[in-house]
Amino acid sequence: MADDGRCAEPAAPTLRVSFEQSGGFAGLLKGCVLDANELPADESAELRRLVAASGLETSSEVTSRGTRDRRQLAITIDRGGETVRVACDDGCTPEGARPLVAFLAARAKPVRP
Amino acid sequence: MPQPAVGGGSRSVPCRSSIQCIVPPYMLDRLTHSADAKVRDRAIAGLSRSAAVRAVRAFAQEIPGMMAVPSPAASKNRLIYDAKGKDTLPGRLVRSEGQKKSADVAVNEAYDHCGDTYDFYRELFERNSLDGSGMTLISTVHVGEPDQAGKFQPMDNAFWDGAQMAYGDGDGVVFQRFTRSLDVVAHELTHGMQSFTSNLVYRGQSGALNEHFSDVFGILVRQWKLGEKADKASWLIGADVLVPAKTRRAIRDMENPGTAYVDDPDLGTDPQPAHMKDFYSGAADNGGVHLNSGIPNRAFALVAKQLGGFAWEMAGRIWYDAMFQLSSRSQFVDIQAITTQIAADDKRFGKEAKKVVAAAWKKVGL
Numbered sequence: 001m002a003d004d005g006r007c008a009e010p011a012a013p014t015l016r017v018s019f020e021q022s023g024g025f026a027g028l029l030k031g032c033v034l035d036a037n038e039l040p041a042d043e044s045a046e047l048r049r050l051v052a053a054s055g056l057e058t059s060s061e062v063t064s065r066g067t068r069d070r071r072q073l074a075i076t077i078d079r080g081g082e083t084v085r086v087a088c089d090d091g092c093t094p095e096g097a098r099p100l101v102a103f104l105a106a107r108a109k110p111v112r113p
Numbered sequence: 114m115p116q117p118a119v120g121g122g123s124r125s126v127p128c129r130s131s132i133q134c135i136v137p138p139y140m141l142d143r144l145t146h147s148a149d150a151k152v153r154d155r156a157i158a159g160l161s162r163s164a165a166v167r168a169v170r171a172f173a174q175e176i177p178g179m180m181a182v183p184s185p186a187a188s189k190n191r192l193i194y195d196a197k198g199k200d201t202l203p204g205r206l207v208r209s210e211g212q213k214k215s216a217d218v219a220v221n222e223a224y225d226h227c228g229d230t231y232d233f234y235r236e237l238f239e240r241n242s243l244d245g246s247g248m249t250l251i252s253t254v255h256v257g258e259p260d261q262a263g264k265f266q267p268m269d270n271a272f273w274d275g276a277q278m279a280y281g282d283g284d285g286v287v288f289q290r291f292t293r294s295l296d297v298v299a300h301e302l303t304h305g306m307q308s309f310t311s312n313l314v315y316r317g318q319s320g321a322l323n324e325h326f327s328d329v330f331g332i333l334v335r336q337w338k339l340g341e342k343a344d345k346a347s348w349l350i351g352a353d354v355l356v357p358a359k360t361r362r363a364i365r366d367m368e369n370p371g372t373a374y375v376d377d378p379d380l381g382t383d384p385q386p387a388h389m390k391d392f393y394s395g396a397a398d399n400g401g402v403h404l405n406s407g408i409p410n411r412a413f414a415l416v417a418k419q420l421g422g423f424a425w426e427m428a429g430r431i432w433y434d435a436m437f438q439l440s441s442r443s444q445f446v447d448i449q450a451i452t453t454q455i456a457a458d459d460k461r462f463g464k465e466a467k468k469v470v471a472a473a474w475k476k477v478g479l
Contacts, residue, residue: 020397024270025297026288026351026364027324027403029384050261066180066275068304068315068323072398090258091274103261110381113393113404 012037014080015048019104023089024071030108050103051077055096056086064091073101180276187247189235191227193220198257198265202279219254219292223280226298227252233299233334234306237425238433243305250302251277254292271297273304287356287379294353295338300331311439318444320402325409328367329432333425343417343424349373368414370407387411389445389478408477409448415473420466427462431455431470449474
């Protein structure tokens with residue numbers, strides 16, 4: 001119960017997403033860490049929607065073979081104790097996860113190796 | 114006009130059914146337990162298909178010739194396709210060998226740069242295309258990738274998919290059309306050629322050597338086309354594909370790795386090491402294939418400048434021979450040893466070449 005006597009909003013579930021992109025012809029290293037509970041409301045809702053739609057529920061490591069200069073992707077989804085790690089490249093990103101990858105890539109900044 | 118199959122026919126870049134892509138099986142595994150019989154059956158069929166695809170792909174990795182599309186006359190044969198901003202390869206055929214110029218500049222750039230690269234290998238090394246047997250050079254331009262809303266945007270990349278080249282048009286903010294750059298096109302084609310020679314595994318040091326050879330022959334094709342001598346030539350890779358800004362000169366600098374861009378708001382600072390003491394040992398970028406290539410790149414530029422003249426005449430020939438002598442698992446010490454050994458041939462390279470090559474490797478910490 002809140003101080004004013006009304007029922008308090010239930011705490012939003014934990015959702016923390018780490019993203020790392022490397023390789024590609026340019027060999028750029030970029031990354032970001034997004035915490036849904038610290039993002040503006042609209043961004044937080046979009047991140048939650050994209051994670052839910054991504055289908056990334058089991059850790060996996062997949063790569064295209066025979067290709068060169070593809071971008072390497074590493075995504076870690078922490079739902080509060082339950083962590084999923086997915087490593088892939090942009091040639092074999094699961095179809096449902098591509099919008100999430102685009103969302104994360106748009107927010108990634110250069111990082112030092 | 115009929116379109117020849119490329120490694121199994123038309124496919125999407127993220128390739129659910131491509132020979133080039135491993136389908137992550139975890140989703141299909143889950144669906145095989147679905148209460149819906151139709152979903153269950155499709156998942157089981159999908160798993161069978163993906164297992165077959167993986168088997169074929171593994172085979173193709175071992176025998177790249179399986180992926181080559183032969184040319185009708187076993188000679189220069191270029192096919193340029195247009196993905197029209199989507200991600201399905203190869204797309205629609207828009208220009209074939211001998212056809213007149215297109216109204217589309219990207220199509221002509223891909224066609225011309227492929228031709229220059231073919232001519233370089235043919236005239237200087239008597240090699241008939243990537244496989245040595247006149248393999249068709251297939252390129253797709255205007256490749257796109259979906260944004261978070263599923264709307265396609267120009268791709269910020271160029272890549273070799275195991276059977277063909279693919280080029281994006283860039284975002285117009287950092288990157289421009291990747292077909293603009295002759296060294297980028299020659300770099301991608303050299304990846305293809307390597308699959309028929311050393312076939313260096315694309316991870317760790319062997320992967321960095323794979324990138325190194327693509328940069329070496331990418332820059333040599335451009336220097337050859339422009340008639341530049343080593344001491345006057347540019348050693349910048351990908352300068353033409355960047356939107357100009359004070360904080361960026363190129364994607365890589367072979368002569369001075371780690372200086373191509375500095376404090377750029379979008380690119381950061383060039384992370385390439387120039388010496389073994391700064392060797393990257395992390396997991397990103399397949400173990401730093403685009404990073405650690407800076408070390409042998411610098412060694413090559415040092416050799417080329419020290420030997421003088423046109424870089425493709427001496428340094429290029431030493432490295433070309435090395436490309437055939439390395440194995441798929443070769444490391445930096447192997448290219449050091451092999452190039453030094455090749456350079457010891459006085460009759461071909463003169464008495465100083467061996468010393469020059471050895472000194473260059475020493476300078477980068479090997």
